[in-house]
Amino acid sequence: xxxxxRQLSRHDWPLLAPLLLLLPLLIPTCTSSPKPASNAAExxxxxxEIVVAGRFFxxxxxxxxxxxxxxxxxxxxxxxxxxxxxxxxxxxxxxxTPNRYxxxxxxxxxxxxxxxxxxxxxxxxxxxAAGSSRQCFKVLHDLRGLSVHFMLDTDGTIYQTLDLKEKxxxxxxxxxxxxxxxxxxxxxxxxxxxSAGVSAAQVEGSPxxxxxxxxxxxxxxxxxxxxxxxxxxxPGFLGSRPRPARPLPVTGVVQGQTxxxxxxxxxxxxxxxxxxxxLCGVFPEIRCDYPRDAGGLLIDRALxxxxxxxxxxxxxxxxxxANKIDPGxxxxxxxxxxxxxAVRR
Numbered sequence: 564x565x566x567x568x569r570q571l572s573r574h575d576w577p578l579l580a581p582l583l584l585l586l587p588l589l590i591p592t593c594t595s596s597p598k599p600a601s602n603a604a605e606x607x608x609x610x611x612e613i614v615v616a617g618r619f620f621x622x623x624x625x626x627x628x629x630x631x632x633x634x635x636x637x638x639x640x641x642x643x644x645x646x647x648x649x650x651x652x653x654x655x656x657x658x659x660t661p662n663r664y665x666x667x668x669x670x671x672x673x674x675x676x677x678x679x680x681x682x683x684x685x686x687x688x689x690x691x692a693a694g695s696s697r698q699c700f701k702v703l704h705d706l707r708g709l710s711v712h713f714m715l716d717t718d719g720t721i722y723q724t725l726d727l728k729e730k731x732x733x734x735x736x737x738x739x740x741x742x743x744x745x746x747x748x749x750x751x752x753x754x755x756x757x758s759a760g761v762s763a764a765q766v767e768g769s770p771x772x773x774x775x776x777x778x779x780x781x782x783x784x785x786x787x788x789x790x791x792x793x794x795x796x797x798p799g800f801l802g803s804r805p806r807p808a809r810p811l812p813v814t815g816v817v818q819g820q821t822x823x824x825x826x827x828x829x830x831x832x833x834x835x836x837x838x839x840x841x842l843c844g845v846f847p848e849i850r851c852d853y854p855r856d857a858g859g860l861l862i863d864r865a866l867x868x869x870x871x872x873x874x875x876x877x878x879x880x881x882x883x884x885a886n887k888i889d890p891g892x893x894x895x896x897x898x899x900x901x902x903x904x905a906v907r908r
Contacts (some may be wrong), residue, residue: 781810815892
């Protein structure tokens, strides 16, 4: 009969304690914590990121960066759409320079996000008068030697051409403290006799012809034949007859002129709202509102120097320069502002 095992006494514990401490290291466990990702692991992008001082921020809208295939790179020093043998610079582009942007003149370091947040306090809205982001980049970068941070195409695609730490050349005295967005829209014009209603015949005889056509439900966006599909990233976008957010042309007053313009597409408003909400979140000095008069109504003229100096928020190109009329009378400021506030709740 085998001997009965001896029970452990309190005198045995000092001898066993070291072995007990080693036991977890000697016996493999079935439930272990997952290993942390390697520092070299590439994290997938979602396709909605903008870049601020080298850092990514999600917008919830489709974004193509200058780094991406099909992007528009304002850092490049040559023409994007140069024909074979064409000169790298155009005589009407002003002083020849390899760059179409500059460094922000600010206290602190523009590469430091905290410093940049204190400095940027305006968001400038333009229409491009080119009708598509591809054509906009060609005109701005290749022909005029200018730049803008973002372009917003008719299908709602946002193109970022520069890191926001850079000073884009888009709005003269506002460049250093602002971010610029060029929205694809052929623009506003004097149409007919300046009355509130504009007839189809008047539209047909105006610069808007070739960009919009009419069917039963109203007007839809098209492009002149020479522009093709405008470079839209959404297959068949123009074939789907995209419509302005308001089906009829809008007439209003800007800088004392009575102008007519077609509204943006719903896709553009959706992306612009999300982008603006992100920018107002990243840059708290950009107040989520537009320039208002004493009665709370939209100011439809250039701001006086003292008004401009103290203004912080979202504004149009025409609020900065008296010779500009963009983003035009059809731009729905309230839709943008209320949309941004709803997204940021």
